[in-house]
Amino acid sequence: MRPVPRYRHTQFGAVVVGSLAASALVLAGLGLANHDPVFTWGGPILMGGAALLFYNLTVEIDATHLTFRFGIGLIRKRVPLAEIDEAKPVRNSWWYGWGIHRTPHGWLYNVSGREAVEITRTSGQRLRLGTDEPRRLAQAIQAAREGLRNAVA
Numbered sequence: 001m002r003p004v005p006r007y008r009h010t011q012f013g014a015v016v017v018g019s020l021a022a023s024a025l026v027l028a029g030l031g032l033a034n035h036d037p038v039f040t041w042g043g044p045i046l047m048g049g050a051a052l053l054f055y056n057l058t059v060e061i062d063a064t065h066l067t068f069r070f071g072i073g074l075i076r077k078r079v080p081l082a083e084i085d086e087a088k089p090v091r092n093s094w095w096y097g098w099g100i101h102r103t104p105h106g107w108l109y110n111v112s113g114r115e116a117v118e119i120t121r122t123s124g125q126r127l128r129l130g131t132d133e134p135r136r137l138a139q140a141i142q143a144a145r146e147g148l149r150n151a152v153a
Contacts (some may be wrong), residue, residue: 007061007140013111016054016098017028024091035098054099057111057130059137061144063151064117068109068129077109079119079127081148084118087141104153117141132147 027043027149030036053071060067066084069076092114099110105118110130117129117138131137 007059007137009103009131009133010056010058011112011130012069013054013098014055016050016111020051020054023047054111057109058100059129059131061140063144064148065142070100070109070111079121081141081145083121083123084119084141084145085122087117087138089138090116090118090128092116092128092130100128 014100023046024047027039027047031041032038033041038090047133051071053075058069061081064081066079066081068077089106092103092108092110094114096110096114098107098112099108101108105128106126108128108130110116110128111128113132115131115134117131117134118126119124119129119141129137
């Protein structure tokens, strides 16, 4: 019996972090110009909190689950490998952007770039997981599913 492949990859969200940093500077500048401490301090604190939540996306595959989490890990999702029917590399349209939101192809979880892996669940639901190594992630998911099937058989 082959060992079940393990996978772990973290992608840094340069665009997300850059946008939040720029927003923090604009809000602080507006606060200073208007002598408003709420903008001067609140804006950068709020943007810093958002940066902690979304500065990267970590994807892990173990023997039974695909798990992904943003930033410090408060936002996470776990999908049983047994519920994954297919995983294929895809390219998102530029207007899908970044973050977590619904697209015509299901939920999108992304911090940078346009590359992703579209995961179709046995229920028919789809999701897209942004990554800078779509082929490797799709292959790792398929290999982990094969390992799970072989372990059950």
